[in-house]
Amino acid sequence: MSRLLKFNIFRYNPEDAQSEPHMQEFVLEETDAMTLFIALNRIREEQDPSLQFDFCCRAGICGSCGMVINGRPGLACHTKTKDLPGEITLLPLPVFKLVGDLSVDTGSWFREMYTKTESWIHTEKEFDPEALEERMDNKDAVSIYELERCVECGCCIAACGTARMRDDFLGAAALNRVARFLIDPRDQRSEKDYYEIIGNDMGIFGCMGLLACEDVCPKHLPLQNQLGFLRRKMGITSLKRLFGK
Amino acid sequence: MTIVYAPAGKSGKWDGVLDWLQMLSGASLILFMWCHMLLVSSVVISPDLMNAIAWFFEATFMAQVGGPLIFVVFLMHFVLAARKIPFRMDGQKAIWQHARMMHHGDTWLWVIQAVSAMCILVMGSIHMWVVLTDLPITAAKSAARIQGGFWAVFYLFLLPLAELHVGIGFYRIAVKWGFVKDKDRPRFKRGENIVTLMFIGIGLITLIRFLFLATN
Amino acid sequence: MQTIYTDFLVVGAGLAGERAAVQAADAGFSVICLSLVPARRSHSSAAQGGMQASLGNSVMGEGDCPDVHFEDTVKGSDWGCDQEVARLFADTAPIEMRRLAHWGVPWNRVVPGKSIYYKGGKQFEKIEAQEKEGLIMARSFGGTAKWRTCYTSDGTGHAVMCTMDNRCAQMGVEVHDKTEAVALIQDGETCFGVVARCLRTGELRVYLSKATMIAAGGFGRIYPNTTNAVICDGGAHTMCVNTGVVPMGNMEAVQFHPTGIVPTDILVTEGCRGDGGTLLDVNEKRFMHEYEPEKAELASRDVVSRWMTHHMREGHGVKSPYGEHLWLDIRHLGEEHITGKLREVYEICTSFLGVDPIHQLIPVRPTQHYSMGGIRTNKDGAAYGLKGLFAAGEAACWDMHGFNRLGGNSLAETVVAGGIVGRKIAEYLEGCETEFKTSLINDEVKKQQARIDVLVSCANGSENVYKVRRVMQDALHKGANIFRNQEGLETCVAELQEALVRAGKVGLRSDGKGVNPELAVALKLEGQVKMALMVAYGALQRTESRGSHNREDYTARNDRDWLNRTLAYWKNEGDTLPTLEYEAATEVVEIPPGDRGYGKSEIISADTPKDAGKKGK
Ligand SMILES: Cc1cc2nc3c(=O)[nH]c(=O)nc-3n(C[C@H](O)[C@H](O)[C@H](O)COP(=O)(O)OP(=O)(O)OC[C@H]3O[C@@H](n4cnc5c(N)ncnc54)[C@H](O)[C@@H]3O)c2cc1C
Ligand code: HEM
Ligand code: HEM
Ligand code: SF4
Ligand code: F3S
């Protein structure tokens, strides 16, 4: 016999003056290989067509479907119901602006992050269409890709106590982004340039080592190691700045 | 195209240095607490040993100078670390709500750290004041204090709070600065928990020993 | 009502859209991209395998050059492509890959020395040249003569998408995400922008522009089983269909990928087979080498999909509660390879199937994957029918893919076409003065608002939008799948016509307030059914088999009658069928139609007399 799953889902439509934040209960029969993607869509199609949530790739690669699943931020599409208890509580990710029900605005947050961290390669070199590509060690390429795997789901931000207490804190995804450029030989920014971006309490020195980011990241990015790496690097830079000039 | 390296945001010129100081103050307090443990717990082996160690510190003036110095580090650490503690209601509500929602060990550890810190601030200050204004340290004096009852209860609270704070602090420094990598984290954390429990155990034994020590 | 003005408006912030945006921004124009989701979540980021460009750095790609790439592309298209465009593409692709490297894509690079690779389940050795060290590496992909697919582990699309979006942020290209374009503002001659619905508030908004580009990706979601993201629903195509003057090219050319997993239809990359994965049947025996001795599992997608379906029909499929499937075997590639180069595959199998591909077989079946058809453009990316309207990427029928696109060619197309079309648009903007007529804009907004009101108030009826959508999807699934025949297609068309009537009577069950998701689906349903009809009706009329379009009753490729491209219009509101017109597949012929070298080769050549090749009835 398959289980009857009880869903407690956060409901609030800010565009509807009558709407109040509350939890709503839905009951659904579990099927084989059911994921929250399948379950939520069934609830929407069969029970309440106004239910808002975000899915895109439904394959765990785009980062759209971050939500708080039984207390933990995670990707709904690659959460199998059979790994959950019979009662499932779903909340929208905190920190980000609520669009409605389970849907939040991660896009604006991350765009702002790109600007703050200047998330692009800084180089004086011009592209020459005639020339061969510049060579790069495959090992470098692989380690850059390792950090580029972030899907900007926002789970690490929503899970971070520091980010919840202080809205100017950059968060693990942003710090990881800086690390990605820091190890890229094509980016000509110096450590002092990076210090200007993250060498402060909004950046790496604001991180209190809560490590929820590391523990929830659905892509298993090596956030703990990157944060440590950045703290050491920026720590040393801060001393150099102190004594250097 | 011109390339501008100056980023958005306020530059925190001193934030890096402050982070160093926070870590170093914490680390030196840890070292101190280990020494403190050696001193106080030596009573378990023999009150004479404790007296000898205390006398050594006294004779070399380390107690007279070191004591207040520790007090200064203690305050400095407080000032630095307190930057991270939310003193406004909404911040506190956020972190409590967050910790309860997440069921996440390391987040709870931080809450414990922050709460214990506030208790230590008050209790540690009183304790240091009392001990340092009543030098020299001897096993007998300590025993007398503890047998008075009030101090026994006082230490019964301060001891676990202090050890938890120190233990978590030690773990935190290691992971924050990347001395312990992700792969070693679970093992390191388990080790640290055991050490903390051991320290609390030794502290309790010490307290018991003081309770039954002759105070002539 | 908010009205936003820009020089260049791009509907879609995937690779094609953002690449064109960067190009125009570079030339000094203001650019806004609209997107349903934050740019990086666009479906381009789901492409795992890689993108083709004949850099020829790997020893396995030695001697590769644009000519060979061009030839592969034309053969792959089954001579359905525009050869001028294919040529442009093959020549430009290497430059674009290098440009991407310059912008920050962490391409895997050549590591000199010995390494092993697998083909057909056997182990081989290759030695990469010392002097190529650090240049962009390539891997093998289906339907190609050389190793030509540039990649970053198995997250190529994701990595390139990140770099492109970074570049946009750097160039000041605005991306308005959570914004859905719902209608073009046009007067039958010129396009002036779009009416869009904000997916943060549900409000309508007007975007005015001198040039508008559709780069909205594929429309796989009109099928029930597809590897496409849920946002690949053709909503932006419907805007063009609804104009009545912009034709859709080759809508019947739909690609099915051999390896969608069962039951979730998530794609596992062609790289699995490229790296040596094999297909097994119910007896866990290989079969592809019996049908295709030369290429076996690495023949082009249409061929592999077809043989898989054939093999299942012969009774060799694995029965499961979700229907029949076959097995993909990558166990012999070893743990290191699977958790390294194919990590994404590993993760998909473990987290969505509970299958460990290091020790277990992966259940797969052919699944809708790519839309070769789309908004028909000329080689500059200008859409037929409306001035100031452009299209690129999967949404367009620029037409380098013809009736079958090769793996790795479409991701490469997005950046190549984006670059070329972006440049053309910049030129167009250079000499462009546009006047925006207020009445035209107001009328269009009123029209859209009226549609919304009708849906919310159930004025036309209260058909359930999800049920009607299901009817459309099932009709296509049954009638316009890998194998097609007259009877099936006729039924399909009839069912779709019925669905079209029902789509007109849809009413919402919810209140439609704010970002109502039911309303979003309802707004595009009718247009989707029209597109489905273009697919089915186009397929019914095309009495031959070419590329992915495979007629059981007309098994030969007929170059005499069908070496052409279908142009489908929805000319009048009240029509129940699209109007089909045809144009020559290619003006320039570099390689005359011939044998592809794989697949079965029944060809009715252009000089066969009229009634020779007639089969079936
Ligand atoms: C699972 C999978 C794997 C693939 N792997 C490969 C591969 O390895 N190699 C390869 O070459 N190709 C591959 N492809 C094909 C390739 O990924 C796509 O063809 C290509 O990425 C399409 O890019 P695009 O820029 O045209 O559109 P997309 O990247 O799909 O972007 C479409 C954009 O349009 C927006 N949009 C859509 N509708 C609207 C609207 N109404 N209003 C506003 N915005 C809208 C979306 O938000 C999005 O930003 C794969 C495809 C799939 C499904
Ligand atoms: C005055 C009382 C104290 C207060 C208010 C206090 C507060 C704090 C706080 C809030 C933190 C967390 C900082 C962060 O996460 O970034 C912290 C860390 C720490 N504390 Fe304390 N503390 C006090 C006393 C002590 C004492 C007595 C010791 C040791 C004996 C100690 C050792 C540490 C250590 C080692 C850390 C980790 C340092 C770091 O993360 O950089 N603290 N303290
Ligand atoms: C220079 C500073 C300090 C001195 C000289 C000192 C000395 C002592 C002495 C002599 C005792 C024995 C009991 C007594 O005499 O009352 C004691 C016990 C204790 N002290 Fe301190 N102390 C110092 C600082 C601290 C600090 C900063 C803390 C913690 C934050 C601390 C926590 C404790 C605890 C928990 C005990 C009980 C010990 C046990 O049960 O093992 N002390 N200390
Ligand atoms: S670092 Fe991980 S958790 Fe954070 S946004 Fe990226 S993928 Fe999500
Ligand atoms: S959870 Fe937050 S405090 Fe640091 S370690 Fe992660 S960013």
Ligand code: FES
């Ligand atoms: S929908 Fe893309 S990650 Fe879940």
